[in-house]
Amino acid sequence: MSRLYFNLKNGLLFPFQFQILGYVFLFAGFALAVVNIWASIIFILLGGLIVTAYAGIEFKGNHFREYNAFFFIKNGKWKPLRKVEKIFMKQTKVSQKYYGRANQSSTFRSHVYKAFLKFDNGETLFLYDHKNKDQVESKLEGLSGFLKVEGIDFTH
Numbered sequence: 001m002s003r004l005y006f007n008l009k010n011g012l013l014f015p016f017q018f019q020i021l022g023y024v025f026l027f028a029g030f031a032l033a034v035v036n037i038w039a040s041i042i043f044i045l046l047g048g049l050i051v052t053a054y055a056g057i058e059f060k061g062n063h064f065r066e067y068n069a070f071f072f073i074k075n076g077k078w079k080p081l082r083k084v085e086k087i088f089m090k091q092t093k094v095s096q097k098y099y100g101r102a103n104q105s106s107t108f109r110s111h112v113y114k115a116f117l118k119f120d121n122g123e124t125l126f127l128y129d130h131k132n133k134d135q136v137e138s139k140l141e142g143l144s145g146f147l148k149v150e151g152i153d154f155t156h
Contacts, residue, residue, distance in 0.1 A: 006146040013053040022050030083120040091155040
């Protein structure tokens, strides 16, 4: 029996600092509920918007969509699912430069594993990325089973 639906969550739309801000807004909103109900509602909605925002790709039957979700409501346009040539993963180097107080900088380098889906017309679709290779592989195993396409590892 083949499955008709597969959902691959890419990750949060807002970085960690904004996630903390979202939880602060939620806490402030609940604390303000006894003082000012309108301010409370605004803070709760704003905090909820930040905390529940995530992105992903959804496959359903012969269609797929890239979506952004806010308040767990997915928004994205459905496209027909073309023939998939391959699913592959590659390793990329990323670096980030941080500046200290005396204008001294430190550069942090790491590797990120990125997964892509390639259609028969040559178009590629970004699927997922993470610093942990095993986590990317586990996500790809589910999708390759759903699409019945073998995953290829280009990280060697």
